[in-house]
Amino acid sequence: MDSNAGGSGLETRALERTLVARLIVANTIAGVVVTTYFALAATPTPDVSRVQNLAYTTIAFLTFNLILSVLAIGRAKRLLMPAVQWLDDKRSPTAAERLSVLGLPRRIALFPLPYWVAAAVLTALQQVLLASDPKPLFTIVGILEGGLFACAMGFLLAERVLRPLLAIVLQAGDAHRGPPVGVGARLLLAWLLGSGIPLLGIATTPLIAADAELPVTVPMIFLATVAFFGGFMLTGAAARSIGEPMRDLRLALERVATGDLTTTLSVDNAGEMGQLQRGFNEMAAGLREREQLADLFGRHVGSDVAQRALDEGASLGGEVRTVSALFVDIIGSTTMARERSASDVVAVLNEFFAVVVSCVDAEGGWVNKFEGDGALCVFGAPIEQADHATRALRAARHIARALRDIDAGIGVSSGEAVAGNVGAEQRLEYTVIGPPVNEAARLSDAAKSRPRRVLASRAAFETAGDEGGQWQDAGTVSLRGLAPDFPVCEPRS
Numbered sequence: 414m415d416s417n418a419g420g421s422g423l424e425t426r427a428l429e430r431t432l433v434a435r436l437i438v439a440n441t442i443a444g445v446v447v448t449t450y451f452a453l454a455a456t457p458t459p460d461v462s463r464v465q466n467l468a469y470t471t472i473a474f475l476t477f478n479l480i481l482s483v484l485a486i487g488r489a490k491r492l493l494m495p496a497v498q499w500l501d502d503k504r505s506p507t508a509a510e511r512l513s514v515l516g517l518p519r520r521i522a523l524f525p526l527p528y529w530v531a532a533a534v535l536t537a538l539q540q541v542l543l544a545s546d547p548k549p550l551f552t553i554v555g556i557l558e559g560g561l562f563a564c565a566m567g568f569l570l571a572e573r574v575l576r577p578l579l580a581i582v583l584q585a586g587d588a589h590r591g592p593p594v595g596v597g598a599r600l601l602l603a604w605l606l607g608s609g610i611p612l613l614g615i616a617t618t619p620l621i622a623a624d625a626e627l628p629v630t631v632p633m634i635f636l637a638t639v640a641f642f643g644g645f646m647l648t649g650a651a652a653r654s655i656g657e658p659m660r661d662l663r664l665a666l667e668r669v670a671t672g673d674l675t676t677t678l679s680v681d682n683a684g685e686m687g688q689l690q691r692g693f694n695e696m697a698a699g700l701r702e703r704e705q706l707a708d709l710f711g712r713h714v715g716s717d718v719a720q721r722a723l724d725e726g727a728s729l730g731g732e733v734r735t736v737s738a739l740f741v742d743i744i745g746s747t748t749m750a751r752e753r754s755a756s757d758v759v760a761v762l763n764e765f766f767a768v769v770v771s772c773v774d775a776e777g778g779w780v781n782k783f784e785g786d787g788a789l790c791v792f793g794a795p796i797e798q799a800d801h802a803t804r805a806l807r808a809a810r811h812i813a814r815a816l817r818d819i820d821a822g823i824g825v826s827s828g829e830a831v832a833g834n835v836g837a838e839q840r841l842e843y844t845v846i847g848p849p850v851n852e853a854a855r856l857s858d859a860a861k862s863r864p865r866r867v868l869a870s871r872a873a874f875e876t877a878g879d880e881g882g883q884w885q886d887a888g889t890v891s892l893r894g895l896a897p898d899f900p901v902c903e904p905r906s
Contacts, residue, residue, distance in 0.1 A: 431574050477532055484528065492520060497578065511582040517575055522568030529560025558610050562643060565602055569650035580679040583687060603651040604644065611640035658686045662693055674701045734794045736845060737805035737827040737873055739778070740853035741769055741812060742787035744820040744861050762786065765819050772811040776804040781844055787857070791845050794832035802827045802876040806869055810883060810904050813867050822863075824856025826870035855892035856901065863887075863903065871900040 496513040499506040506514065533556035537549035615636045661678060668676045676697055678690040743765060750758050769788050770780055778792045790808070793801030809823045830847025852870055860868040874884055887903040
């Protein structure tokens with residue numbers, strides 16, 4: 414069973430009852446208006462008083478409405494059930510069924526119109542045959558106005574009831590297809606049927622009902638009242654059909670603005686509102702994808718490098734910076750790899766790198782790269798730090814203390830280096846190249862034979878400020894490929 418169809422909670426019988434009830438309400442309101450207006454505008458005769466005429470008209474209306482209601486119940490089943498059979502079958506709609514559902518509001522709205530046309534023709538024919546002063550054109554136009562009002566109300570009410578169903582079929586298919594009724598058409602329809610036609614009736618009433626016993630102002634006032642309340646109802650229904658999706662869109666935008674990128678909207682309209690809903694969902698999906706890419710990018714290169722790339726772009730080249738480099742390397746990694754399983758080695762490396770990242774991040778440094786069983790960390794790039802040496806030396810001491818079960822050598826050095834993007838246009842890497850990096854790597858090797866497992870260059874020690882009090886002179890060491898007598902320092906304890 415499709416998750417959309419099964420999880421909607423919709424039942425065809427409930428939809429059917431709701432739609433029929435809304436149609437009966439719309440037609441009842443329209444019938445009351447037409448009946449009352451005829452009673453007010455009709456000319457009484459010696460044989461039929463105005464009260465009798467109102468009674469006859471009311472009986473005719475009630476009969477008509479009863480017949481219409483019975484027919485509506487039967488016809489609604491034939492109209493609705495084939496379009497929503499997939500809902501009872503607990504499956505996704507086919508393309509033909511989806512288009513059928515999209516056309517339901519229009520078909521439901523228009524389905525009482527033939528009955529109103531028949532009522533208009535039969536009433537006019539009755540007047541021609543029986544009335545002493547028939548006005549068939551007036552009768553036909555008046556009844557058809559009521560029918561059009563009922564159809565407009567039916568459309569807006571049906572679309573409101575069918576919104577959950579429309580959401581399912583629009584999600585299952587292409588929201589750009591279907592018979593949409595746009596925002597402009599809705600508002601124009603609401604004005605035309607709620608105000609335009611009654612105003613036209615007000616303008617023509619003096620020509621039609623001038624010979625009535627009541628002052629001609631009475632039916633005109635009635636029509637004005639109908640225009641006021643009818644326009645209010647239709648415009649209110651049209652406004653709700655536009656305002657509710659707009660409110661949902663506004664609230665969704667507010668949630669996105671606060672960082673909730675999981676927000677989505679239900680696409681329940683095939684017109685402009687549906688395009689806005691779909692556009693919002695596409696925008697939110699794009700933001701989620703960008704957030705995921707930024708997160709992955711930051712995890713691979715570091716948040717500072719990622720932000721620099723987003724702010725300044727990525728291009729080959731670099732700049733000279735005074736930085737401090739920290740290199741940490743596990744002792745005996747080759748033996749560990751030979752004696753332990755691969756999963757155990759990975760677990761040890763992950764524990765090791767977690768300690769390094771935590772201590773370096775705490776000092777505002779940047780882990781440039783993981784190199785097998787070692788890591789190169791940089792302070793002073795890409796973000797400039799005046800106290801980069803202090804931060805690097807403090808991070809080295811903290812790493813040495815935190816690595817209780819893992820033996821590793823740690824080296825720190827400071828000096829000028831080139832920081833920037835190297836590689837090719839298709840594949841860049843932000844890195845730091847220069848003497849401090851080479852010295853830190855060699856000091857890390859030399860520290861593996863020292864009791865405290867940490868060595869720092871004299872240049873880093875001399876610019877460390879208060880942190881220098883935690884370090885002491887450790888003589889000189891021979892750094893392979895660099896210097897035979899390289900002055901170094903190590904932590905006091």
